[in-house]
Amino acid sequence: MAVTIAKERWTSKVNELVLGAEPNAIKVGGDGTLPFLFFEGDMPNRPVVALEVCDMEPAEWPDILKEAYAGVLGDPVAWAKKCVEYGADLVCLRLNSAHPDNKNASPEDCAKTAKAVADAISVPMIVVGCGVEEKDAEIMPAVGEALAGKVALLGCATPNNYKTMTAACMVNGHSIIASSPLDINLAKQLNILITEMGLAANRIAIDPLVGALGYGIEYAYSIMERSRLGALTGDKMLAMPVVCFVGQEAWKAKEAKASRDETPEWGDQARRAILWEVMTATTFAQASGAIFVLRHPDSMKQFNAHVAKMMEPVKY
Amino acid sequence: MGLTGLEIFKQLPKTNCKDCGQPTCLAFAMALAGGKASLDQCPHVSDAAKEALDSASAPPIALVKIGTGENALELGNETVLFRHDKRFEHMTGIAVSVCDTMSADEITAKVEQINKLVFDRVGQTHKVNLVAVGNCSNDAGKFAEAVKAADAKSVFPLVLMSEDPAAIEKALEIVAAKKPLVCCANAANVEAMTNLAKKFDVPMVVKGADLNELAALVEKVVGMGHKQIILDSGAREVNKVLADQTQLRRQALKKFRPFGYPAIAVADNKDAFQAVVDAGVYIAKYAAIVVIDSADPADVLPLVTLRLNVYTDPQKPIAVESKIYEVGNVNDNSPVYITTNFSLTYFCVAGDVESSRVPGYILPVDTDGISVMTGWAAGKFTPEKITELLQTSGIADKVKHRKVIIPGGVAVLSGKLQELSNWEVLVGPRESAGIASFLKQRWL
Ligand code: B12
Ligand code: SF4
Numbered sequence: 027m028a029v030t031i032a033k034e035r036w037t038s039k040v041n042e043l044v045l046g047a048e049p050n051a052i053k054v055g056g057d058g059t060l061p062f063l064f065f066e067g068d069m070p071n072r073p074v075v076a077l078e079v080c081d082m083e084p085a086e087w088p089d090i091l092k093e094a095y096a097g098v099l100g101d102p103v104a105w106a107k108k109c110v111e112y113g114a115d116l117v118c119l120r121l122n123s124a125h126p127d128n129k130n131a132s133p134e135d136c137a138k139t140a141k142a143v144a145d146a147i148s149v150p151m152i153v154v155g156c157g158v159e160e161k162d163a164e165i166m167p168a169v170g171e172a173l174a175g176k177v178a179l180l181g182c183a184t185p186n187n188y189k190t191m192t193a194a195c196m197v198n199g200h201s202i203i204a205s206s207p208l209d210i211n212l213a214k215q216l217n218i219l220i221t222e223m224g225l226a227a228n229r230i231a232i233d234p235l236v237g238a239l240g241y242g243i244e245y246a247y248s249i250m251e252r253s254r255l256g257a258l259t260g261d262k263m264l265a266m267p268v269v270c271f272v273g274q275e276a277w278k279a280k281e282a283k284a285s286r287d288e289t290p291e292w293g294d295q296a297r298r299a300i301l302w303e304v305m306t307a308t309t310f311a312q313a314s315g316a317i318f319v320l321r322h323p324d325s326m327k328q329f330n331a332h333v334a335k336m337m338e339p340v341k342y
Numbered sequence: 343m344g345l346t347g348l349e350i351f352k353q354l355p356k357t358n359c360k361d362c363g364q365p366t367c368l369a370f371a372m373a374l375a376g377g378k379a380s381l382d383q384c385p386h387v388s389d390a391a392k393e394a395l396d397s398a399s400a401p402p403i404a405l406v407k408i409g410t411g412e413n414a415l416e417l418g419n420e421t422v423l424f425r426h427d428k429r430f431e432h433m434t435g436i437a438v439s440v441c442d443t444m445s446a447d448e449i450t451a452k453v454e455q456i457n458k459l460v461f462d463r464v465g466q467t468h469k470v471n472l473v474a475v476g477n478c479s480n481d482a483g484k485f486a487e488a489v490k491a492a493d494a495k496s497v498f499p500l501v502l503m504s505e506d507p508a509a510i511e512k513a514l515e516i517v518a519a520k521k522p523l524v525c526c527a528n529a530a531n532v533e534a535m536t537n538l539a540k541k542f543d544v545p546m547v548v549k550g551a552d553l554n555e556l557a558a559l560v561e562k563v564v565g566m567g568h569k570q571i572i573l574d575s576g577a578r579e580v581n582k583v584l585a586d587q588t589q590l591r592r593q594a595l596k597k598f599r600p601f602g603y604p605a606i607a608v609a610d611n612k613d614a615f616q617a618v619v620d621a622g623v624y625i626a627k628y629a630a631i632v633v634i635d636s637a638d639p640a641d642v643l644p645l646v647t648l649r650l651n652v653y654t655d656p657q658k659p660i661a662v663e664s665k666i667y668e669v670g671n672v673n674d675n676s677p678v679y680i681t682t683n684f685s686l687t688y689f690c691v692a693g694d695v696e697s698s699r700v701p702g703y704i705l706p707v708d709t710d711g712i713s714v715m716t717g718w719a720a721g722k723f724t725p726e727k728i729t730e731l732l733q734t735s736g737i738a739d740k741v742k743h744r745k746v747i748i749p750g751g752v753a754v755l756s757g758k759l760q761e762l763s764n765w766e767v768l769v770g771p772r773e774s775a776g777i778a779s780f781l782k783q784r785w786l
Contacts, residue, residue: 027554027555027557027558027561027600028554029553029554029557029589029593029598029601031553031589032589032592032593032596062581062584062585063584063585063588064585065585207719239644239647239648239651240463240647240650240651240686241686242686242713243648243651244425244651244652244654244656247425247626247651247652248424248425248426248656251424251426252424252426255424278773280690280693280775281643281644281647283775288697291458291461291639292639292640292643293638293639293640293641293643294638294640295640297638297640297641298639298640298643298644301615301618301619301640301641301644302644304615304619305618305619305622305644305645305648308619308622308623309622309623309626309648312584312623312626312627328615328616328619331613331616332580332616332619332620335579335580335581335616336580336581336584337581338579338581339581340581340582340584340585342553342585342589
């Protein structure tokens with residue numbers, strides 16, 4: 027009995043965003059379908075992984091995570107090289123030292139670190155600030171300038187700092203991460219504001235501020251599904267690839283941090299922790315995530331293996 | 343489902359006799375369309391009309407039951423493609439497999455391990471649902487032995503995984519009363535299997551080599567009079583399963599009747615880690631049952647958690663009651679913690695207070711079930727509301743001190759809260775996991 031395959035006819039696509047400069051540039055987005063449904067549209071680029079590098083030794087990382095970067099945690103350049111060695115598509119540098127509660131590092135110091143890292147690696151870069159909106163607006167112009175020509179992805183822009191952040195991207199040829207807390211209208215609004223300043227829509231990535239498995243994953247999942255449906259049906263201000271900061275969320279979860287002694291009924295910690303990060307990421311890949319910022323190299327390996335399989339087209 | 347009031351009205355007697363309790367037949371039709379009445383309230387509908395309305399109002403995906411007693415499982419009745427449209431109704435049943443090539447002792451040991459896959463999360467118990475017994479040996483006698491061994495220990499219903507009707511018959515003779523799931527009928531055995539499923543009145547998986555064959559087989563099974571069906575498109579690789587599961591769900595919602603049943607997915611990736619990842623995709627993407635091999639809690643906990651998340655009603659976060667909770671052997675010197683009534687938040691805090699080994703009182707403010715920072719940003723976690731809870735909950739009679747600990751994320755509330763409540767406000771750590779070390783520095 028012949029089944030008539032149910033195919034949606036989507037009218038629009040997700041923007042294609044270019045990261046990095048030739049010859050090392052990579053592309054994300056461009057999807058003309060819901061994730062991996064090749065029977066009704068194209069997905070020209072696979073989801074990519076950025077491994078995270080901090081500019082100061084992370085205090086709260088569990089040992090399983092630290093062990094993977096033993097010897098380089100205090101040195102962002104060596105750390106970034108290690109990530110590339112592990113096979114990361116991108117490196118995501120996080121400028122924690124700029125935080126007023128940490129070293130309150132100056133824009134110049136941040137720019138220096140970012141440049142040193144960028145010069146040491148060939149893969150494209152994401153650079154995010156310390157999360158304090160005003161401070162990030164102070165450092166990003168300097169960081170953007172130091173990385174001029176590298177076509178980096180800078181973040182995170184919010185309604186309170188997007189003007190400076192957008193300007194820093196525009197003048198130096200970078201793209202921007204626009205963050206909004208799990209709300210489709212807020213995401214749209216911020217994209218409108220940014221494009222109104224003159225930055226092209228295909229130089230924006232949406233950060234929906236995802237939560238980890240067990241810690242609000244379902245909210246981000248649904249917001250991402252809704253944004254993708256919007257993008258495919260012609261909403262230009264939702265047609266941006268989505269970046270998911272999975273590592274920072276997954277490794278906060280008790281399920282990733284608790285040792286086997288603390289919670290014997292949960293089994294081996296390393297297995298459980300890596301699965302926590304991988305399944306948070308693979309679940310978001312089903313909801314339309316395009317750029318995944320992860321922490322553990324094994325998580326990246328497993329995620330990439332899964333994605334490679336998902337990218338084998340099934341057509342009826 | 344899907345019928346408008348007018349469409350229903352056409353099938354009614356149109357006498358406006360009011361026996362249904364509604365003033366007119368039209369009013370009754372409207373109430374029915376809105377789900378506020380049921381057809382049997384009108385004693386006068388003709389049988390023909392009843393049948394027409396029943397089949398039109400049948401859910402797009404049939405409800406199928408497996409097992410008996412408290413661990414019986416209900417699957418199906420799904421109505422949407424995306425959880426944001428309404429919600430997913432019946433959580434994916436997780437089946438963990440054993441093989442009849444294992445010794446009876448090995449089977450017993452693994453089933454005991456499976457029985458223990460029970461996790462507490464947000465105040466609820468979450469567990470796996472089924473034990474799948476595989477006929478890996480292709481021997482009917484061995485299969486029956488394995489089924490007997492699994493049945494003796496399992497607290498969960500069984501899935502009988504064999505394509506050999508002789509093996510299934512032997513197994514059903516042992517466990518049919520417990521309503522196991524037969525898995526499966528295929529093109530080669532469909533008549534024999536369907537007859538067995540009918541004879542023993544048990545649900546059955548119908549497996550096609552592809553979607554086309556599956557549709558044909560389902561029609562055959564239904565034609566033979568069996569309707570307790572679970573679908574298997576035959577796909578085993580994750581990319582194919584995703585495509586097929588998507589088709590099955592879409593077709594069911596379009597009321598393509600052969601696919602109007604719950605579906606099963608088997609996560610049998612040779613790479614044990616990837617098998618868990620695949621199972622996660624199946625949970626998110628429509629599988630009513632997912633079969634896994636691993637009984638390792640490190641593998642099952644993420645799956646059970648994902649299932650809970652995906653199947654949560656997006657309109658209604660899970661919340662706890664706003665009242666005094668006592669953790670451990672409290673006395674009038676015990677610390678008092680403020681948090682929100684979002685279940686996830688409350689149970690994070692309760693767990694961490696418990697592991698600090700210092701008994702304490704927890705007072706969750708009613709924030710309509712949202713988290714600390716969300717509640718604060720939404721104006722639902724305010725000094726006024728915390729003060730009210732401190733004053734009306736009766737906590738003041740339970741402790742001698744007047745010190746209250748608030749989450750570190752909302753340190754900004756402390757000034758106003760102190761002023762309004764006259765309690766001394768201690769700003770706790772940002773993450774409740776820091777409560778134990780916080781107590782050492784600031785309380786004891
Ligand atoms: C899921 C989520 C939502 C969901 C709500 C889910 C829910 N039921 O709460 C939705 C989508 C509805 C939502 C909406 C909004 N959100 Co929201 N949301 C989140 C998200 C992703 C996770 C929140 C969560 O569930 N955390 C898990 C729980 C367990 O954490 P928690 O309650 O804070 O508890 C922890 C600690 O606070 C501490 N703790 C808790 N109690 C206690 C008690 C004591 C004594 C101690 C010591 C510690 C302690 O321990 C717990 C475990 O670590 C966060 C971002 C993030 N990744 O964290 C944003 C976030 C909380 N949301 C935010 C905002 C702004 C909003 C909105 C106002 C935005 C909007 N769209 O308008 C709305 C408001 C909603 C409304 N009007 O009702 C902001 C808050 C910003 C700020 N600093 O004020 C955040 C931080 C995102 C961001 N970075 O901007 N959100
Ligand atoms: S009982 Fe039936 S016939 Fe009578 S008013 Fe109600 S719907 Fe009409």
